[in-house]
């Protein structure tokens with residue numbers, strides 16, 4: 573039986589977060605090539621972030637992380653995220669990867685604070701040798717017009733909790749968590765000490781409605797707490813994702 577790896581393609585890596593609707597096709601091609609090799613050995617679930625698609629629309633409409641929104645805005649966010657999902661799936665398919673986009677607002681729903689995940693489509697896709705892909709997106713609440721933006725980082729945590737993968741990988745445009753004083757990557761963190769590292773987060777210009785690096789670290793800590801190793805590293809480099817899975821090169825490991 574192949575072990576399962578959950579991988580987030582961070583919006584910082586696969587898009588240029590400073591330019592609206594800019595997907596980095598070269599990065600996607602590299603990532604797809606790595607996965608096409610790795611899938612001989614592992615099963616994958618892919619999660620992707622909003623990058624300059626989702627975050628851009630949310631920022632333009634001054635939307636909060638949760639609340640009430642105009643249906644046209646909700647529709648626009650969903651559309652933007654599906655556009656990015658389609659670019660990814662087309663690139664993966666070209667490399668022979670049977671990517672199967674699952675639509676986040678159809679798999680997740682909210683009842684106030686309770687986030688519900690419909691797991692069967694994910695399990696059935698895996699059973700059928702498809703590679704399920706979810707993304708951060710808007711999720712609807714039982715209450716009329718209420719929404720929440722659920723980040724890819726949270727979806728990673730939900731998947732880890734339920735499916736207990738062998739590894740959880742967060743792919744970014746940086747080599748890991750960087751100590752701003754030394755400029756070096758912090759190579760290893762114990763989940764219990766993650767909180768202390770969140771004060772290393774630098775202010776960035778890139779829009780990120782879902783809490784950026786700090787929130788990512790907190791989700792990563794929750795995954796590591798389950799006994800699942802988390803690796804945060806750069807997937808914009810040649811063989812970046814391959815090396816992360818192989819444990820080669822520089823990255824931040826959270827255990």
Ligand SMILES: Nc1ncnc2c1ncn2[C@@H]1O[C@H](COP(=O)(O)OP(=O)(O)OP(=O)(O)O)[C@@H](O)[C@H]1O
Nearest residue numbers: 582583584621622623749750772773774780784785
């Ligand atoms: N100490 C730090 N170490 C590493 N990156 C940091 C640090 N502080 C801030 N950052 C920023 O955090 C960014 C990653 O978080 P961000 O949420 O923008 O990306 P992402 O999760 O890949 O994108 P998306 O939310 O669209 O999926 C990096 O691109 C970097 O600029």
Ligand SMILES: [Mg+2]
Nearest residue numbers: 621780782784
């Ligand atoms: Mg983010």
